[in-house]
Amino acid sequence: MSQINPFEPIGHESLSDAVVEQIENMIVDGILKEGRRLPSERELAMMMGVSRPKIREALHILEERGLVTVRHGEGAFIAALTGTALSPAMLGLYARHSEAFFDYLEYRREQEAFASRLAAQRATVADKERIIEIMNVLQQSWEDDDLETSQEADFQFHQAITDASQNTTLIHMMASIYDLTRSRIFFNRDFLRSIDGSGRSLLDQHLEIGQAVLDGDAVRADKAARNHLDFVEKSVRFGQEQKQREAKAIKRRQFSR
The missing domain is CATH 1.20.120.530 (GntR ligand-binding domain-like)
Known part of the structure; x- marks a missing residue:
């Protein structure tokens, strides 16, 4: 069974901002849930049709917004967004x-x-x-x-x-x-x-x-x-x-x- 690409190729006019927007939409829609590991930079670049530097730039923006946590040596993960229902x-x-x-x-x-x-x-x-x-x-x-x-x-x-x-x-x-x-x-x-x-x-x-x-x-x-x-x-x-x-x-x- 062939693997389905959940991401869409990015048009050259958008690049990093479009990467950010697409990942944000997937978080909002509950497709990417907290704790989920994102594909590697290389894989994301191939899936979206953009360069790795643009992927890295997008991940940096997402990290600054508190939506993604980058763990060196492990990859990028969706951050804890909703917290726990009760302390x-x-x-x-x-x-x-x-x-x-x-x-x-x-x-x-x-x-x-x-x-x-x-x-x-x-x-x-x-x-x-x-x-x-x-x-x-x-x-x-x-x-x-x-x-x-x-x-x-x-x-x-x-x-x-x-x-x-x-x-x-x-x-x-x-x-x-x-x-x-x-x-x-x-x-x-x-x-x-x-x-x-x-x-x-x-x-x-x-x-x-x-x-x-x-x-x-x-x-x-x-x-x-x-x-x-x-x-x-x-x-x-x-x-x-x-x-x-x-x-x-x-x-x-x-x-x-």
């Missing part, structure tokens, strides 16, 4: 006060329903191909009982749906929110599987969201996303209640001796 201190506070988790879920429910609805309306052929690929990984990792691959595919799936919304603000904001999920501050996905039993419910929920987007059914996609987050909330509440019951049972047993 480490706030994350710790949320972890100690479980009710805050449900505010986080409430926010995710609305944003992911919105993203799924837009994705069903706006997803391109490339977006759909990416979603199908991840859905296949989710299915296969469930069949193989490969928890690590399944978890990573879960993260990628939600990001792919958000990317397909084509809403740049949503793409960048949710990327920061998903960092919370990756951090496992609030809950471990393995815990949800234990509530679910085999993890089949989680798989089916993801497949339903994905298929609704593929079918272009905005109403169904919105509902599927809400149902998924409702399941997460219900499962976590059940787990918390079960933990409280077990703690009380242990205390009763100690005082009944």
Whole structure:
């Protein structure tokens, strides 16, 4: 399969400014996300049809604007642009006060329903191909009982749906929110599987969201996303209640001796 050039050749009248503009547009559109390593100067020069000095000049401008970080010996990387949704201190506070988790879920429910609805309306052929690929990984990792691959595919799936919304603000904001999920501050996905039993419910929920987007059914996609987050909330509440019951049972047993 031939490699697709994501960059466009630059006309001779624009050069470094046009390079800067193109990379900035790709950052805004969520194509180049923070932490992503850019191709080398030589590769960028070939892709865009300009000289390496002009590429170097453009990268210098982007670095001055805080959009790119150049690490000598490693290359140029998209800088951290959105930061983290919450500070480490706030994350710790949320972890100690479980009710805050449900505010986080409430926010995710609305944003992911919105993203799924837009994705069903706006997803391109490339977006759909990416979603199908991840859905296949989710299915296969469930069949193989490969928890690590399944978890990573879960993260990628939600990001792919958000990317397909084509809403740049949503793409960048949710990327920061998903960092919370990756951090496992609030809950471990393995815990949800234990509530679910085999993890089949989680798989089916993801497949339903994905298929609704593929079918272009905005109403169904919105509902599927809400149902998924409702399941997460219900499962976590059940787990918390079960933990409280077990703690009380242990205390009763100690005082009944």
